[in-house]
Every structure is written in structure tokens, then in C-alpha cells.
Amino acid sequence: MTQRKGIFSGSDPFAIARGWLQEATRTEPNDPNAMALATVDADGLPNVRMVLLKEIEAEAFVFYTNYQSAKGEELALNPKAAFVLHWKTLRRQIRVRGIVSREDGKDADAYFASRSVKSRLGAWASAQSRPLSGRAEMLAKVAQYAAKYGTSPPRPPYWGGFRIRPVEIEFWADGEFRLHDRFRWRRNPDATGQWKIERLNP
Numbered sequence: 001m002t003q004r005k006g007i008f009s010g011s012d013p014f015a016i017a018r019g020w021l022q023e024a025t026r027t028e029p030n031d032p033n034a035m036a037l038a039t040v041d042a043d044g045l046p047n048v049r050m051v052l053l054k055e056i057e058a059e060a061f062v063f064y065t066n067y068q069s070a071k072g073e074e075l076a077l078n079p080k081a082a083f084v085l086h087w088k089t090l091r092r093q094i095r096v097r098g099i100v101s102r103e104d105g106k107d108a109d110a111y112f113a114s115r116s117v118k119s120r121l122g123a124w125a126s127a128q129s130r131p132l133s134g135r136a137e138m139l140a141k142v143a144q145y146a147a148k149y150g151t152s153p154p155r156p157p158y159w160g161g162f163r164i165r166p167v168e169i170e171f172w173a174d175g176e177f178r179l180h181d182r183f184r185w186r187r188n189p190d191a192t193g194q195w196k197i198e199r200l201n202p
């Protein structure tokens, strides 16, 4: 069994991730929950963009977006993703690879309702990832939806969450002379689903 101490200790990788994110909220100037999310398109060509990690659940990571966006369509075709959270001031990263499913139920409703009215109207107005003639077109749509929904826009049917259930999580911390610490947690594919933890060369 690999010896893990300090920031790497614990038997639940989601708890470790929560702890690191909590530390990052104190050290990062903004968006400590920003992560680079990778998907692949129909040709197998990778795509990557930043999104905000909104929830670390008992067994999964959740972010929210437009299902008709490029990432939404890529995930509909191939429900697998990878992401990395990187904290410059902490000099740490967490890498995750996993299987994706939609969160378009009550959690998505609750999160959407928690957003400002302007952000909710923006979700209606933005045909995310599709061509736009100019800012005026978008602002006109915001005004149109404001007239329709007032101060309580409901969650659009094409907007919601994705839940990433990891098969692999790596915790990485900067070490002197590039001798970084890396611990990879891999889920056993058998019924037990237990994590196998290995220390990796930097």
C-alpha cells in the first residue's frame, strides 16, 4: 500500500478534492472552481474549454451548460470527458477522467433558480456555440425573454448539468526540482468498484 501523507491522505478521493478546492477558494484571486473540460467530437478530435465545477457529490463532479453547445453535442455522442483543475498559487492540479450523464432534474432546477435573473435570461438568449450576427441580436433576445418571463425565467429545456463519474482521479502537487508528487486513483472495473491507488513518477 502506497504511503500517503498530509494533503494526499484520506480514503475518499472526493473528500480530498473538496478539501483542495476549499483551500483554493482562499488562495486563488478568482474562479477557484474553473476547470478545463475535454471532450471529443464525432471525428475523435479533442476539444477543450473552461467551465465551472459546481458540485462535488459523493461519487461525481457536476458542471452546468447548454446541451446544444459544442460540448453538449459532443457529450451526447460520446458521454466521456476529462477535466483538470489547476491552482497556480497552490501549485497543484487534480485530473479526472470519467463517464458522463445529464443532470436535468431537480438539482439543475435548483441551481438554475439560484442564478441571477440576468444570468437566467442569458441562458435563454444564448444559442451557445452557434454563429451570432452581432451583440445587438443577442441583446434583443435578452429583452424579448425579459418581456416574456419577467423576473422568474424557468430553466430552459436545453440547459442543465452534466455529472462526471470518475474512473480515474489524479492528485498532483508541485515538488522541488520538478520532483512532483502524483497519486493516481483508479476504480477497479469489477463489482466492488474499489479504488486502486498508485504513486506515479513525476
Ligand SMILES: Cc1cc2nc3c(=O)[nH]c(=O)nc-3n(C[C@H](O)[C@H](O)[C@H](O)COP(=O)(O)O)c2cc1C
Residues within 6 Å of the ligand: 031, 034, 047, 048, 049, 050, 051, 052, 053, 063, 064, 065, 066, 069, 070, 071, 072, 128, 129
Ligand atoms: C473561467 C470560465 C468559466 C466558464 N464557465 C462556464 C460554465 O460553467 N458553463 C459553460 O457553459 N461555459 C462556461 N464558460 C465558457 C466556456 O469556456 C465556453 O466558451 C462555452 O461553454 C462554449 O463552449 P463549447 O462551444 O465548447 O460548448 C466559462 C469560461 C471561462 C473562461
